[in-house]
Amino acid sequence: MCEQCGPVGAAEELHDHGPAGPSRRKLLLGVGAGLGVALTGVPALTSSAAAASLKDGRWCNPALGYFPAGGGYGVPRGGLPHAGQDVTNSSGTAVYAAAAGTVVRRGTNVISGRTGNGIVISHGSGRYTYYGHLSAFRIGLNAKVAAGQRIADMGATGNATGPHLHFETHSGGLGAITNPVSYLAARGVRLGGGWSSVDPGAAGATIKVVQYLMTQRGTKLEADGTYGSVSVGAVKSFQKAKGLVADGQVGPKTWAKLVYTLTKGSSGNHVRALQTAMNKRSAGLAVDGTFGAVTSTAVRAYQSLNRLVVDGEAGPKTWQALVG
Incomplete structure (x- = not known):
């Protein structure tokens, strides 16, 4: 203190x-x-x-x-x-x-x-x-x-x-x-840790993460980092399907339904989402959608630096820290 x-x-x-x-x-x-x-x-x-x-x-x-x-x-x-x-x-x-x-x-x-x-x-x-x-x-x-x-x-x-x-x-x-x-x-961030909240009109790396995850969920979106009407509409449909309030805000309840638990060997747009989130935290990864040795090492390093369980698995706790 x-x-x-x-x-x-x-x-x-x-x-x-x-x-x-x-x-x-x-x-x-x-x-x-x-x-x-x-x-x-x-x-x-x-x-x-x-x-x-x-x-x-x-x-x-x-x-x-x-x-x-x-x-x-x-x-x-x-x-x-x-x-x-x-x-x-x-x-x-x-x-x-x-x-x-x-x-x-x-x-x-x-x-x-x-x-x-x-x-x-x-x-x-x-x-x-x-x-x-x-x-x-x-x-x-x-x-x-x-x-x-x-x-x-x-x-x-x-x-x-x-x-x-x-x-x-x-x-x-x-x-x-x-x-x-x-x-x-007020800006959608919980100091010390927690899921972020982003509203329609938001932009940046966190929105790219959402777009990659939505594409993995079956709604193909361009990962342009702009949370416009097409992406908002897709998120609202996803929220409705999951029994959530369909307000377009990607907050704690939506994140929890949106993310995947990923391990070495995973591949797809959800891995691109992970790599994008890691890069926002200075990882410097190629966003190639492959959870190989380099991404695994980066996840472990991030977990260690942030005092998380160092298991190389991108589960809810790691995702929450990354997008918070």
């Missing part, structure tokens, strides 16, 4: 941190406007329609683990509220970018009030994520990252009582912190 992770002021200046981060001028030039901008255009979480519109496949879970006692957002911490949510797992557990963006800070104590190794990613429009107490970096400063790309390893650097990820979301400028659990939930 974090010993010291208080809030950063909304008007914080972006000072030069030497090797840990760029100067304020360089940061502004690198990521454009948005620092210190008033929080506008973010739908209230009480509106189900507004929240659903955010489930567009652009966000994902940054790390698998559990929420430790006392590690929640806003809990008292040295007289100040805790600025993020802690996700606990063993040291070396993989940490992934929660959304596409640019690494604008990387090093030690990269934000005032935060200790240990950390990364800040800018996602544009005044949105940032912070990843703290890292044991190792897997990406460089100023790097462009994709959603789900491995960026670091979980650790206990700085003021921490044990290994965990301290995760923050900032919306409206760096310093405009918001509850990361509800922020990701």
Whole structure:
């Protein structure tokens, strides 16, 4: 659990941190406007329609683990509220970018009030994520990252009582912190682990996974990564056939009916779905539909990095982690 992770002021200046981060001028030039901008255009979480519109496949879970006692957002911490949510797992557990963006800070104590190794990613429009107490970096400063790309390893650097990820979301400028659990939930992601939810209109690798799985289920779809009317119609028909609510949202109940348990020797579009999901998590596999030695090794490596049972079998737990 974090010993010291208080809030950063909304008007914080972006000072030069030497090797840990760029100067304020360089940061502004690198990521454009948005620092210190008033929080506008973010739908209230009480509106189900507004929240659903955010489930567009652009966000994902940054790390698998559990929420430790006392590690929640806003809990008292040295007289100040805790600025993020802690996700606990063993040291070396993989940490992934929660959304596409640019690494604008990387090093030690990269934000005032935060200790240990950390990364800040800018996602544009005044949105940032912070990843703290890292044991190792897997990406460089100023790097462009994709959603789900491995960026670091979980650790206990700085003021921490044990290994965990301290995760923050900032919306409206760096310093405009918001509850990361509800922020990701509104975007169809369960922080720490769980099936994702994507709505009609979503796009990206997760939609390709859905399309490959639907093709394996007997409805041939183009795996173009766009969740348009044809794919939505197919999913609704599948949901109806399985006795689910036919709303077109691919959520926990639909995923559970859609995925297959795959092992070495399997072949088909469901394996292409697995390889696509693995590639979102930095596996670098050929999407050839063959679960051979290379894919088997990659599945085992992913399971090990994320503290899952290392059996090389892509079952529900592995799928849930991959698409979460």
